[in-house]
Every structure is written in structure tokens, then in C-alpha cells.
Amino acid sequence: MSDCLSLRERFFAPGQETSPEWLGHVQDCPECRLAFQAMPLVDRALTEVAQVPVDVPSFDRIAKSVQSVARNQRRRHVVRHFTPFMATGFATAAVAAGIVAALWIGRVRSAAPKLLVPGAEIHATSETKSAILENGVRIRLDTGSLKLASASKEAQTLLLPTGRIFVDVPKLPAGSSLSVRTPDAEVRVHGTRFHVIRTGKDTQVQVVEGLVEVRPEGLGRPVQMLRAGESATVGSAESYREDLRLSTLAALDHGEFATAEKRIGELVGSSTDRSQQAEAQAMLAWSLSARGKRTEAMARYRQVMRLLPEGLQPLWAENACAELAILIEQDSPREAASTWAECQRRFPDGVHAGLARARAHPGKGL
Amino acid sequence: MARLAVSEKRDETILFLPGEVGERALRTRLVAGEEAAYRDCYQRYAPKVMRLLVGILRNKARAEEVLQDTFIAAFRGIGRFRGEVSISSWLARIATNRAYNLIRDESRQKRTAPPPGEEAVTRLEPQVEGRDLARKVMGILDQMDPSKKLALLLQAEGYSVAEIAEISEEPRGTILARLSRSRAELSLRMSAAGLVTEQDLATMEGHS
Numbered sequence: 001m002s003d004c005l006s007l008r009e010r011f012f013a014p015g016q017e018t019s020p021e022w023l024g025h026v027q028d029c030p031e032c033r034l035a036f037q038a039m040p041l042v043d044r045a046l047t048e049v050a051q052v053p054v055d056v057p058s059f060d061r062i063a064k065s066v067q068s069v070a071r072n073q074r075r076r077h078v079v080r081h082f083t084p085f086m087a088t089g090f091a092t093a094a095v096a097a098g099i100v101a102a103l104w105i106g107r108v109r110s111a112a113p114k115l116l117v118p119g120a121e122i123h124a125t126s127e128t129k130s131a132i133l134e135n136g137v138r139i140r141l142d143t144g145s146l147k148l149a150s151a152s153k154e155a156q157t158l159l160l161p162t163g164r165i166f167v168d169v170p171k172l173p174a175g176s177s178l179s180v181r182t183p184d185a186e187v188r189v190h191g192t193r194f195h196v197i198r199t200g201k202d203t204q205v206q207v208v209e210g211l212v213e214v215r216p217e218g219l220g221r222p223v224q225m226l227r228a229g230e231s232a233t234v235g236s237a238e239s240y241r242e243d244l245r246l247s248t249l250a251a252l253d254h255g256e257f258a259t260a261e262k263r264i265g266e267l268v269g270s271s272t273d274r275s276q277q278a279e280a281q282a283m284l285a286w287s288l289s290a291r292g293k294r295t296e297a298m299a300r301y302r303q304v305m306r307l308l309p310e311g312l313q314p315l316w317a318e319n320a321c322a323e324l325a326i327l328i329e330q331d332s333p334r335e336a337a338s339t340w341a342e343c344q345r346r347f348p349d350g351v352h353a354g355l356a357r358a359r360a361h362p363g364k365g366l
Numbered sequence: 367m368a369r370l371a372v373s374e375k376r377d378e379t380i381l382f383l384p385g386e387v388g389e390r391a392l393r394t395r396l397v398a399g400e401e402a403a404y405r406d407c408y409q410r411y412a413p414k415v416m417r418l419l420v421g422i423l424r425n426k427a428r429a430e431e432v433l434q435d436t437f438i439a440a441f442r443g444i445g446r447f448r449g450e451v452s453i454s455s456w457l458a459r460i461a462t463n464r465a466y467n468l469i470r471d472e473s474r475q476k477r478t479a480p481p482p483g484e485e486a487v488t489r490l491e492p493q494v495e496g497r498d499l500a501r502k503v504m505g506i507l508d509q510m511d512p513s514k515k516l517a518l519l520l521q522a523e524g525y526s527v528a529e530i531a532e533i534s535e536e537p538r539g540t541i542l543a544r545l546s547r548s549r550a551e552l553s554l555r556m557s558a559a560g561l562v563t564e565q566d567l568a569t570m571e572g573h574s
Contacts, residue, residue, distance in 0.1 A: 005547070031554065032550075034553075034554065034557050034562075035550045035553040035554050035557070036553075037562075038553040038554075038556060038557055038562040039549065039553055041553075041556065041561070041562055042549055042552050042553045042556065044499070045499050045500065045503040045552075045556065045561075046503070046518060046521065046522040047522065048499050048500040048503070049421070049500045049503055049504060049507075049519070049522045050417065050522040050523050050524065051500075052417065052420075052500050054413060054416045054417045054420055055416075055426070056412045056413050056416045056433070057412075057430045057433065057434065059405050059408045059409065059412075061434060062408070062434050062437060062438060063405075065438050066401070066404045066405075066408075066437075066438070066441060067401060069404070069438065069441045069442050070399045070400070070401045070404055070441070071399065072399075072442075073396075073397070073398075073399035073441070073444060073445065074398070074399030075399075076399075076445055077397060077398055077399055077445075135448075136448065170448060171448070173448070173450050
């Protein structure tokens, strides 16, 4: 019997009745067969139930109540329309009075929020700009510029290269998120109100209501959860990377290779261009070489040379090229000559230029 | 398109576009407090909700009362409706909650509704009595567990499994299993009530 119940649970759902497992069971079980055979009649009966005409009371019976509801709704709509765009308390009153006064004398144009579509950009130069996203998220851009980068149903991303915005996010459906990205951090939210200010050197986040997750750009930087009333300042990604770079070099200098390699991992994750990635790989190769892992070190040095854009000649890269050639030389002097030649080509005026020339063409002497 | 229609043609009859676009347009008009939108919404969805309420409550007067409460409550709360579900599902959820609250209150106050079974069948609306099979099936549905009855009524009204899950505020898998069990139970109960004859079965077998 329990088998019957389990099978019925699985196969009596609309559209599932033709499964071979179910049809096999039906042959052996008279009760299920009866239930199954009568199924079209069940569907017909349910259809008839749905077609029974009903007398619906006229709308006029609730028209009076609806009128008052609609009136209140219009009032609420107007209030809701403007409230998120004003500061709280006295500041709110002052700003509101200012806006009303400005509107009254015709100096400020009516600023109904603009619907921001994916790819669209707004700029606030002389006056504040308001925008609304399709899911009801309201934005006020006080200064700077803002772009809606992507707008899938689940995740929306606003890019704020510089400036100040206030965001009012209604309760989003489960699994949905909205984030504001500055060059320093990603601010991810799930229904809240907050400010994001991107200055020249850092990003400041102030939460008015709800909970905000701040993810600084750069691997290894701690994620912060901010509640209402809390604020955080995230230093620029460049300064974070530079600090990380210096501390990695210090660790290498002190022979703390485990610490250095952990930091190099974060440095790789925080590197935004090929040159930075090449430098991080050079540090890793240096560490591996110091620990006696020659093969792995050579592979990393080769990667450095591939990553480094042609024409760039930083000292660390020239060192990396020379170290690679020296490591190769221990196994195969002939192959090393071609690596020295590569060093000579890429760093013709470098500090190792003479050595590279001599090793690339051994017959010509130094 | 829908936005334009709302702002520029407020006093004219607005074409109700099918699907999500139409729903969004109607929601925008409702949120903006446009009176005509409330009438449009009522005229579009009230018959479906009413039929559902008659099925649950089995009493026209009480169904009308709950229907009106449902729409007033929905209109009052339109600001909180974010459109995660369709308007139809949202209204059905409010209506079923109110209907079951009414049934619960009445049974608590000993002013019980007609007990499920034969009495309920005899107090059916005239239109229902005119349709013999529908009348008998409603009688059988009254004898079933309320959650199974609700699932079948909603399925009959054309709601999808996902929508029924939204309305019942239960997981989709639970609803799918419940629908399967309910359909099987209804089938057996119909057979036991003599609504499925040998001739019916033979005819259906011939068709299959």
C-alpha cells in the first residue's frame, strides 16, 4: 500500500501519468488501475467545477471604500516618491522646504526619477539626479557619475567611478542582490538604504537602514557587514596593493617564504594588469628558486616574460630574465644563450645588458 | 509602452495587455492610486476569486463578503506588493487566508458552517446544481482534507503548481505530491460514489 501511495505521489501529478514505471505498476494493482483509468474523468470533472458560472457582486458595492483607498494610495505614492530623497529630521525639512521653494519659483525643474536601463549612465554636475531601477530600487546621485552595468533578474550592479549616491533598496526577492562597485570596493545589499561616497583616494559607506556587505577590492581584504548607523571607509585598491607588495618584498628579504607566498597569492588576486601580475609571478619565482624548487621557479620566470608587455623594462623584470637564463645555464648552456639573447633584446640598455650580450654570443667575448 | 499608457491616457479605458507586461502596467496604475485601475483589477480577477471562494466556503453570501474584504485588503496593501507573484496568485492567497480564517472563527464560535458532506451538497448554489457532475464532485471535495481540496480547486482554476505553492505558501515539491495524492484520492472517491461506471472506463480505454 505504501508503494502505491509513493508511486501515486510521483506519477499522478499532471503530465507525469505516462511513466513506464507507473504503467507497469498499474497492470498489477487493481486499485491504482481504477484510479488511473478514471483520471480523465477527474480532469473533466475539475474542468466543469471551474466552468460553473458565479454571480460576482458589482464593483459599485465596494466603490466607495475603493475611492478612499485610492485617495490614500495617491497620497502615499507622492510621499513615497519623494521621501527617500530627503535627509532625516530637521535636515529633511530644510531640504524639502528648499526644494519646494525652488520648485515654486521655477528654478528647479521637476525631477521625476528616470528609469535606468542596463548600460545607461547618469551624471550629476550642477544638480542632483534621481533614477529608479525596474525592480523599484531608488537612487539619488548627488555628484559624479553612475552607470547600470548589468541588470539580470538576480543581480544588478551599479558602477560609481567617482561621486556620491544614496540608494533606497526595497526588500528584494530571495536570491536577488544589488551591488554598487567603486574602484575600491563592492557594496552588496539585500534591502536597505545607504550612502556610497567615492573620493579620489577611498570609498566611504554609510548605512541608514538595513544591513550592507562591503567587499573591498583586492584578494585577502576582510568583508565588513555594516548595520544601520554604522559606516566604513575602504582605502583605495591601489594603496592596498602597494602595501601588500612592500610587505611581500619585506618577507622575501627576511627569508619568510611561506608568508611571502601567501601574500603573493593575494597580490595576484589584486593585480589588475599584466605588468602587475608579471611582477607578482617574478616574486613567486624568486621565492621558489630560494627554496630550491628550480623547475617550478623556471616555469614561473617564463610566465613572467610572457606576461610582461613588450617595451616595458622595469628592473625587477630584467632581474627575472637574467635569473631565468642563469637557472637554464645550469642544465643547458646552449638553451641559456637564447634566453640571454632574449634578455638582450628586451632590455638593451639594462644593468645586465653587457652580461646578456656576452652570454648570448659567447664567441665574441665580453 | 505600458508606462506611457498610464501617464497619458489616465481617463481612457486602458487595454489590458496579456502576461507580465499587462500585470506590471496594472500594478503601476494601482500603486499610483488610479481609481479606474481598481475597477479594472476587480472586473478582471473577481470572477476567478469568487469561484474559488464559493468552492471553499460553499455559501454565496459569505463568499461575497470575503471577496469584498479581499479586494479592499489587497488594494490597501498594494504598496507592499512587489510583483514577485502574479496579481491573480496574490489575490488568491489573500482570499484563501481570509476564507480559512472565517471558517476557523466560525467553528470557534460554534456558529459552524455547513459540515462537509451531504448538507453542504444540498446547499449548493442553483447554478452549481444545474451541473450534475460538478455538484457531485464538489460534494466529494468537501469530504476531503481542506489542503487537498484547496490544491484541487486551484488546479481546476488553472493555477500552475508554482502558483499553487505561492498561494499556499508551501514548497513546490509538497504541492506536487499533494496534487498527485489528491487526484488519486478524488479518482477513487468518484469511483466509490458511482461516478465512474464500467462504461466510462471502457470508453476511456477505447480512447487511449
